[in-house]
Amino acid sequence: MAALGQWIEDTPAHELRRRQESAEATFRQLGITFAVYGESDASERIIPFDIVPRIFLADEWRRLSxxxxxxxxxxxxFLDDIYGARKILDAGVLPPDLIFGNAQFRPEIAGMRPPHGIWAHICGIDLVRTGPDDFFVLEDNARTPSGVSYMLENREAMLRLCPELFREFRVAAVDSYPDRLLETMKSVAPHGAMNPVCVVLTPGHYNSAYYEHSFLADSMGIELVEAADLVVDDDIVWMRTIGGMVRVDVIYRRIDDDYLDPLVFRPDSMLGVPGLIAAYAAGNVALLNAPGNGIADDKAIYSYMPEIVKFYSGGEAKLPNVETWRCREPQALKYVLDNLDKVVVKLVDGSGGYGMLVGPTASKQEIEDFRAALIAEPERYIAQPTLALSTVPTLADSGLAPRHVDFRPFVLTGSKGVQVVPGGLTRVALKPGSLVVNSSQGGGTKDSFVLMDGQGQRPPMAQSQTMGGMTQGQQQ
Amino acid sequence: MRLSIDHHTIYRFSVPQGRLTQMLRLTPEDTHDQTVASWHLHVDCDARLRPGRDGFGNKVTMLYVAGPIDSIEIAVSGEVLTNSADGVVHGAHEVLPPALFLRATPLTLATAAIADFTASAVSAGTDLVGRLHRLNLALNARFVADRDRPVTGRTAAQAFALDRATPRDMAHVFIAAARTLGVPARYVSGYSRFAFGGEHRPAPHGWAEAYVAGLGWVAFDPSAGRSADEAYVRVAVALDAAGAAAVAGSRLGEGDEEMDVDVTVAPASD
Incomplete structure (x- = not known):
């Protein structure tokens, strides 16, 4: 850490700012933009980038992983069980109505099982830190978590703009992510697919994460397709190509369940492929992530995750949850209503920082609006304490200043096991004191360095070695 | 009773279509109350058919046709033996627990008007089955039978505001109403000897099932004001009629489509 401090001290603030602006200019050029919902001009913005990396020590990372x-x-x-035998309900770990009354439990795909029994191939687990060894899971994202393109682009920018940092630190590489993702996709291909054909399915260029869809397809060297490029016939998925129809085995779909197949979900969907769920049910195609996954990352289920982890792993959860009040429970509701100015209230089915009350910074009116909403439909809400989130140095107008951060590492699950990519997306609340890191609410991102073993101290320059491609920026 | 069923569905397109993809729920299964003696599905063009099941456990057939195609006729016919049942469903293929069927869908959302109607309809009932029978009769009395083809997309709330209702509409209102009582309820599509009156019916039949603890799923047909009996053949269940639809389809092509349905149900001659 001292090395980072030294670097910050050695590099003039205007130089840091120049590099930051250069990175942002590149992002704008590449089109790494997102649209903010609810803004009248609906203009595309880039997510602000912060030049000061966040650092994880090797030991910290091992425990986190x-x-x-x-x-x-x-x-x-859990997903395999809840759409199958439902042993966890027989065991009384969860109240059944929390599952069956939950819109995220999709009866349309009950009884269907994905190839190899893997449901959540790509997870983005949002973490916050409140102390040196205190990481908490804030949210599990098991549907179509986005942000991995920022992890990769931020690293590229850092390698280009701050090469000296990579001489100073032995940073684990993240650029193997596309290869690992493709490997994961191939590993879950339906049985019998010899050379599985994999594609990325996007809703199209109007989607706010379109850049990421095209970026990932491009980095993996596979086709980026829209619904109109795919056809299901005889329970088999085909892709139209200039060379004719090609059978598709694995689809990384970045379309929500609701729009996936108009014959099964929303009939008005123009983004989906008719018959896709039949092909999936017949075991002829793997969908990443599997349909129905929303029940695993639902905020109402979240509060039971420690019990869920214990039920399936047999041990205590190594990563704790943030304490959560389930407003559906009368006592919890009473506590929340009595402490609205201190807690964070979230919609069970909300995301992106929408439908959220941050008590300590909310106006009287906002608090009263939430009070009314909570009393009317308590089961739609959970609440959490406002955490003393860790801060990291961030370049602000006035120079370096502490800003609150969270962290989204990406976890890949294939038929050969689970792997954690050594890095992730650090999101930073750029407004002083703010705890909201969502890009739609004025958050930014920064690179996340995972240091390799034997570090933590500044290694003598002469001793730093190239580790067969695992370390970036060592070549001089 | 031995029932002979013929169900024809014809789609005609104003311009030829490039492709048709349909999910058919047109295959009844054996339960303790019904035995499928013979059943055939016939399509009048070159189609690929694949059997499967949907999430509710219903038997489905995927139908794939590569165009150009300007019309298609799907015909099912067969004979089903039914028992003189008591309205309780026995031996059906159940994959989801009753608790799931408490959730509302856009088509079965209860309104205050439906809830009020329900409360007063069941007030004199003593046990749950009795209350549900009262609800069933009250709904039957509330509506004039509409013998036209049901309007796709009409919600329970919209149906309740009208005087005339198809079996499908009445079943939706019954389902919404039962759920206001905390009773799991679901839509059943199938066939009945008496539905719609007349010999040629414009649609398959639809009714409701409500779950009564200790008894199981009990069938109520508000369009007939009675429980389902040996005159009925169950085909598919779901949260609402859309989920149990006989045909869910998608076509690739411009233009309009026209649908014709003809259903006959009659005692089989031995």
Whole structure:
């Protein structure tokens, strides 16, 4: 850490700012933009980039990884169970109405099982830190988590703009992510597919994450397709190409369940492929992530994750949850209503920082609006304490200043096991004191360095070695 | 009773279509109350058919046709033996628990008007089955039978505001109403000897099932004001009629489509 401090001290603020602006200019040029919902001009913006990287020590990372692997294994086991035998309900771990009354439990795909029994192939687990060894899971994202393109582009920018940092630190590489993702996709191909054909399915260029869809397809060297490019015939998925129809085995779909297949979900969907679920049910195609996964990352289920992890892994959850009040429970509701100015209230089915009350910074009117909403439909809400989130140095107008961050590592699950990519997306609340890191609400991103073993101190320059492609920026 | 069923569905397109993809729920299964003696599905063009099941456990057939195609006729016919049942469903293929069928869908959302109607309809009932029978009779009395083809997309709330209702509309209102009582309820599509009156019916029949603890799923047909009996053949169940639809289809092509349905149900001659 001292090395980072030294670097910040050695590099003039105007130089840091120049590099930051250069990175942002590149992002704008590449089109790494997103649209903010609810803004009248609906203009595309880039997510602000912060030049000061966040650092994880090798030991910290090892502990985090173990917790992430355990959690994602449990998520997969839970999904396989809840759409199958439902042993967890027989065991009384969860109240059944929390599942059956939950719109995220999709009866349309009950009884269907994905190839190899893997449901959540790509998870983005949002973490916050409140102390040196205190990481908490804030949210599990097991549907179509986005942000991995920022992890990769941020690293590229850092390598280009701050090469000296990579001489100073032995940073684990993240650029193998597309290869690992493709490997994961191939590993879950239906049985019998010899050379599985994999594609990325996007809703199209109007989608706010379109850049990421095209970026990932491009980095993996596979086709980026829209619904109109795919046809299901005889329960088999085909892709139209200039060379004729090609059978598709694995689809990384970035379309929500609701729009996936108009014969099964929303009939008005123009983004989906008719017959896709039949092909999936017949075991002829793997969908990443599997349909129905929303029940695993639902905020109402979240509060039971420690019990869910324990039920499937047999051990205590290595990564704890943030304490959560389920407003559906009368006592919890009473506590929340009495402490609205202190807690964070979230819609069970909300995301992106929408439908959320941050008590300490909310106006009287906002608090009263939420009070009324909570009393009317308590089961739609959960609440959490406002955490003393860790801050990291961030370049602000006035120079370096502490800003709150969270962290989204990406966890891949294939038929050969679970792997955690050594890095992730650090999101930073750029407004002083703010705890909301969502890009739609004025958050930014920064690179996340995972240091390799034997580090933590500034290694003598002469001793730094190239580790067969695992370390970036060592070549001089 | 031995029932002979013929169900024809014809789609005609104003311009030829490039492709048709349909999911058919047109295959009844054996339960303790019905035995499928013979059943055939016939399509009048070159189609690929694939059997499967949907999430509710219903038997489905995927139908794939590569165009150009300007019309298609799907015909099912067969004979089903039914028992003189008591309205309780026995031995059906159940994959989802009753608790799931408490959730509302856009088509079965209860309104205050439906809830009020329900409360007063069942007030004199003592046990749950009795209350549900009262609800069933009250709905039957509330509507004039509409013998036209049901309007796709009409919600329970919209149906309740009208005087005339198809079996499908009445079943939707019954389902919404039962759920206001905390009773799991679901839509059943199938066939009945008496539905719609007349010999040629414009649609398959639809009714409701409500779950009564200790008894199981009990069938109520508000369009007939009675429970389902040996005159009925169950085909598919779901949260609402859309989920149990006989044909869910998608076509690739411009233009309009026209649908014709003809259903006959009669005692089989031995």
């Amino acid at each position: 173990e917790g992430l692997v355990q959690r994602v294994e449990a998520i997969n086991a």
